[in-house]
Amino acid sequence: DAKTTQPNSMESNEEEPVHLPCNHSTISGTDYIHWYRQLPSQGPEYVIHGLTSNVNNRMASLAIAEDRKSSTLILHRATLRDAAVYYCILRDPGSARQLTFGSGTQLTVLP
Amino acid sequence: KAGVTQTPRYLIKTRGQQVTLSCSPISGHRSVSWYQQTPGQGLQFLFEYFSETQRNKGNFPGRFSGRQFSNSRSEMNVSTLELGDSALYLCASSFSPTGDLGEQYFGPGTRLTVT
Numbered sequence: 698d699a700k701t702t703q704p705n706s707m708e709s710n711e712e713e714p715v716h717l718p719c720n721h722s723t724i725s726g727t728d729y730i731h732w733y734r735q736l737p738s739q740g741p742e743y744v745i746h747g748l749t750s751n752v753n754n755r756m757a758s759l760a761i762a763e764d765r766k767s768s769t770l771i772l773h774r775a776t777l778r779d780a781a782v783y784y785c786i787l788r789d790p791g792s793a794r795q796l797t798f799g800s801g802t803q804l805t806v807l808p
Numbered sequence: 809k810a811g812v813t814q815t816p817r818y819l820i821k822t823r824g825q826q827v828t829l830s831c832s833p834i835s836g837h838r839s840v841s842w843y844q845q846t847p848g849q850g851l852q853f854l855f856e857y858f859s860e861t862q863r864n865k866g867n868f869p870g871r872f873s874g875r876q877f878s879n880s881r882s883e884m885n886v887s888t889l890e891l892g893d894s895a896l897y898l899c900a901s902s903f904s905p906t907g908d909l910g911e912q913y914f915g916p917g918t919r920l921t922v923t
Binding site for chain 1: 841
C-alpha cells in the first residue's frame with residue numbers, strides 16, 4: 698500500500714488559516730486522497746477527499762500537487778473546535794476498502 | 809438522521825473471558841467496518857461486512873470475529889481476552905454499494921479494558 702507522511706504535530710492560532718501537509722510520493726494513479734480527523738474522545742470524522750483537482754467543501758479545502766506526490770489540507774479559519782488529529786489516507790477503489798490510518802498530525806489551536 | 813451508535817460505551821472484562829460489542833449503522837447504510845485503536849498501534853482495521861457477508865478482513869487473530877444481521881446491525885466478538893485487547897473499538901458505516909469511496913461515518917466507540 699502507498700504510504701503517507703505527515704508531521705507529528707502542528708500549532709495554529711485561532712481564526713488563522715492552517716495548512717496541513719501530507720507527502721505520498723508512492724501514490725498510484727488510482728489512489729484517492731482522503732482526510733479524516735479525530736477530535737478528542739470521538740471517532741474519526743470524514744473531512745474531504747480528492748483525486749487530482751483541488752476540492753472545497755464546507756469544512757476545508759484540499760490542494761493536490763500537480764504530480765500528486767503531496768497534498769495540503771487547508772482550514773481557512775481555525776477554531777478551537779478544530780483541535781484534533783488529522784489523518785491523510787490513500788484509498789484505491791479497486792482494492793482495499795478499509796481505511797489505513799497512519800499516525801496523523803496533532804493540530805493544536807491556540808486562543 | 810441518527811448517527812452510528814455503539815453499545816456498550818465502556819466495558820471491563822477479565823483475561824480469558826469473551827466479549828460482544830454491538831454497532832447500529834446509519835439508516836440505509838449496508839457496510840459496517842470495525843477498527844481497533846490503541847496508543848501503540850493506532851487505528852487498525854479489523855473487518856468489514858456488507859449485506860451480512862464479510863467482505864474484507866484485517867490482520868487480526870481468529871479470536872476476533874464479527875457478523876452482520878439483515879437489518880445491517882453488526883456485532884463483533886473477542887474470545888479468550890488478553891490484556892493487549894484493551895482498546896477503543898470503533899465501528900464505521902457507509903453506504904458503499906460498490907467501490908469504497910464512500911465516506912465512513914464512525915461511532916463514538918466502545919472502550920474495552922481487560923484486567
